[in-house]
Amino acid sequence: MQFSFSSDQRDFAASLREMLTNEFTTKQLREIWDTGTGHDPALWARLSDMGVLSMMLPETDAGMGADFTDVILLLEELGRAAVPGPVFETMTVGALALHGTSFATGIADGSVAVTAALLGEANVPHAGMSDVVLLRDGDCVSAVERSALQLTSVCGLDGGRSLSTILRPTGLGTIVAIEWSEAIDAGALGAAAYLLGVSSRMLEIAGDYARERRQFGQPIGAFQAVKHLMADALLKVEFARPAIARAAWSMAVGDDDRSRDVSMAKVLVADAAVKAARSALQVHGAIGYTWECDLQLFMKKAWALIPAWGTTTFHRRRVSDAVLGVRV
Amino acid sequence: MDLTETEDEKSFRAEARQWLQANVPATPLPSFDTAEGFELHRQWEGLLFEAGWSAVSWPVEYGGRGADYLKWLIFEEEYWRSGAPGRVSQNGIFLLGPTIIEVGTEAQKARYLPAMASSREIWAQAWSEPDAGSDLASIRSKGRLSDDGTEWILDGQKTWASRAAWADWCFGIFRTDPESIRHRGLTFILIPLDTPGITVRPIAQLDGDAGFAEIFFDDVHVPVANTLGEPGKGWNVAMAAAGFERGVSLRSPARFNVAVDRLIELWKQVGDLDDDTMRDAVTDLWMQAEGYKLHTAMTVTKLLEGGHIGSESSLNKIFWSEMDVRAHELALQLLGPGAERTDGPYESWVDGFLFSLSGPIYAGTNEIQRNIIADRVLNLPRA
Structure with a gap:
């Protein structure tokens, strides 16, 4: 047994972090928020150039043929930077659903973005800028081109995630080669890994503030009440991390318990994200409650993703059905 | 992977x-x-x-x-x-x-x-003192070298020494430099508990048994060869041990996985299966135990690949101890008034509940662990 990431996997994540740190600052993220599109075409092209978007496509579709263990650290980095647009959706469930179709090479070259609404969501994220929307069709998944859907833009919490209501004409779309439950697993794990990155970043921002901000003649981070608040949040984040890694392994090998493992990962990281957001806000005090403070960019991403791809109740029930037996 | x-x-x-x-x-x-x-x-x-x-x-x-x-x-x-x-x-x-x-x-x-x-010799830990608990660096028990330099002469008092009531040896930290303060000037010394001048006074724990003891040292002579590590560097020796203890070996995940499996059996036997709140709580416990197992496996892989356990071992200690208390609280909730009886069919749950409550206290309270995490993992300023 070897429960660690390879040096290649870690190196790729490190280079992605370096690119995002240099080329995608919170100032740029705010500019995307201001456009109202929830999308950064230049960054999307950059991620495509780096080969990030096509990781999970087979080589026959100009992809890397990678599995979830190869992308999990990348997804975390994307979350750490709150990269806008349907990035984890396209990379994970998008690639797994659309490989071998006419859309696949477009995912690889950055010309096709994929989003999904597989749980009956009233507000579909990223639909306005995506080319394909994955929708539920019984136990199957249907790929529908955006142009075939009637979209109505609505307002959302997170400026990196445009929202629309959609009207779906019946009989449209193509059934793709992924079962609905497998698509849920893939998307939920993508969301979980991204959310881990968002959560870590919130604690980093809070830590920076706690070192700088002085009250009663000392940095507030020296106060035990602040230390313990942050330590408890870190505890949840760090215990979600191995659960996400294990779920990646289970998905990669098609383990019988993969749905349980993905759901466990999502429950733990959602819980960690709730705690990290609350703690980071509390450490900041009033400045954290402002539009000006960068923390909001990440809190809002967290609050959007905590219930996305299955609420905590949904995922906890999936775990309990697997562990305790199906509820009668 | x-x-x-x-x-x-x-x-x-x-x-x-x-x-x-x-x-x-x-x-x-x-x-x-x-x-x-x-x-x-x-x-x-x-x-x-x-x-x-x-x-x-x-x-x-x-x-x-x-x-x-x-x-x-x-x-x-x-x-x-x-x-x-x-x-x-x-x-x-x-x-x-x-x-x-x-x-x-x-x-x-x-x-x-x-x-x-082989357990021919069983060991007790002698670190805490009446005035050095969470503030362990304020140790006052003294060691001084004999005139010929061959022996430590120990005086003072240790307390909360686990297993000391019946153990054969203890390992303790003593202030061997009288001018020193805090973490400096301490020495880690190995001591046979039958050495003249030692008095062991067992202390009954919450369950009534003598799980720990006070140890009094009155002009106790032990060879200097019993020094572990360098004299004066006892704090570092103790903390190396403590990091390993909290990080990996003190509570291996398996005992919690087994405890949670037992909890699930108990829930199936006596629980109200229509109570979704309890069902969710039991599920959460299962995830915690599983999460701890995964976290440990990741830590151990890191060690095998040449990494070190750092202050993140404090995260483990908080995690398992809080989880253990929660598991036993849930079991007692399932058992209701039946859990009041200590010699009945649920004895092990009642015993386990009492024992679990020591977890957040011993090996450094969880509050001390949170300070360590804040200072050394999150790099917050020292108080």
């Missing part, structure tokens, strides 16, 4: 399981915090040692099995699933032993480790 067991790991597991099935006592032993139970546990440890299972991760030459930490985790899983007795040798094999292996001289390794592995 590869989470499947190798053939070698599988056969190791099979071998451990087979031996445990054949040898674990059919009826539980009395508590090792009683005189009778202590000796019965010592005999069990002897049996484990004879078969090479008492200290699986130690080198073979010192009585171990030379297994890596991943195999140690496998052994622990099999051990706790088999219902085998608690480890009366815990302080020695899992805390002091690895420290001696890391910083001890060859002579010390040869002298102490085999006797520790």
Whole structure:
């Protein structure tokens, strides 16, 4: 047994972090928020150039043929930077659903973005800028081109995630080669890994503030009440991390318990994200409650993703059905 | 990443399981915090040692099995699933032993480790003092060199010394530089508990048994050869041990996985299966125990790949101790008023509940652990 990431996997994540740190600052993220599109075409092209978007496509579709263990650290980095647009959706469930179709090479070259609404969501994220929307069709998944859907833009919490209501004409779309439950697993794990990155970043921002901000003649981070608040949040984040890694392994090998493992990962990281957001806000005090403070960019991403791809109740029930037996 | 067991790991597991099935006592032993139970546990440890299972991760030459930490985790899983007795040798094999292996001289390794592995000598920990609990660096018990420089002469008082009521030896930290303050000038010393001048006074714990004791030192002479690590560097020696203890060895995940499996059985037997709140709570506990197992496996892989356990071991300690309390609270909630009886069918849950409450306190309270995490992992300013 070897429960660690390879040096290649870690190196790729490190280079992605370096690119995002240099080329995608919170100032740029705010500019995307201001456009109202929830999308950064230049960054999307950059991620495509780096080969990030096509990781999970087979080589026959100009992809890397990678599995979830190869992308999990990348997804975390994307979350750490709150990269806008349907990035984890396209990379994970998008690639797994659309490989071998006419859309696949477009995912690889950055010309096709994929989003999904597989749980009956009233507000579909990223639909306005995506080319394909994955929708539920019984136990199957249907790929529908955006142009075939009637979209109505609505307002959302997170400026990196445009929202629309959609009207779906019946009989449209193509059934793709992924079962609905497998698509849920893939998307939920993508969301979980991204959310881990968002959560870590919130604690980093809070830590920076706690070192700088002085009250009663000392940095507030020296106060035990602040230390313990942050330590408890870190505890949840760090215990979600191995659960996400294990779920990646289970998905990669098609383990019988993969749905349980993905759901466990999502429950733990959602819980960690709730705690990290609350703690980071509390450490900041009033400045954290402002539009000006960068923390909001990440809190809002967290609050959007905590219930996305299955609420905590949904995922906890999936775990309990697997562990305790199906509820009668 | 590869989470499947190798053939070698599988056969190791099979071998451990087979031996445990054949040898674990059919009826539980009395508590090792009683005189009778202590000796019965010592005999069990002897049996484990004879078969090479008492200290699986130690080198073979010192009585171990030379297994890596991943195999140690496998052994622990099999051990706790088999219902085998608690480890009366815990302080020695899992805390002091690895420290001696890391910083001890060859002579010390040869002298102490085999006797520790076989439980011919069982160890107590003597760190805390009446005025040095969470603030461990304020230790006042003194050691001074004899005039000829061959002996430490120890005076002072230690307390909350686990297993000291019946143990053979203790390992303690003493202030050997009278001018020193805080973490400096402390020395880690190994002491036979039958040395003249030592008085051990057992303390009854919450369950009434003498799980720890006070140890009084009055002009106690021990050879300087009993110094572990450099004189004056006792704090570093102690903290190396403490990091390992909290990080990996103090509470292996398996015992919590087994406890949660028992909790699930209890829920099926006595729970209201229509109560979704309880169903969710039991599920959360399962996820916690599973999460702890995964976290430990990741830490151990990191160690095997040449990494070190740092202050993140404090995260582990908080996690398992809070989880253990929560599991037992839930069990008692399921049992209702039936849990008031201490000698009935649910005795082990009541005992376990009381024991779980010590977890957030010993080996450094969870509040101290949160300070360590904040200071050294989150890099917040020191108070």
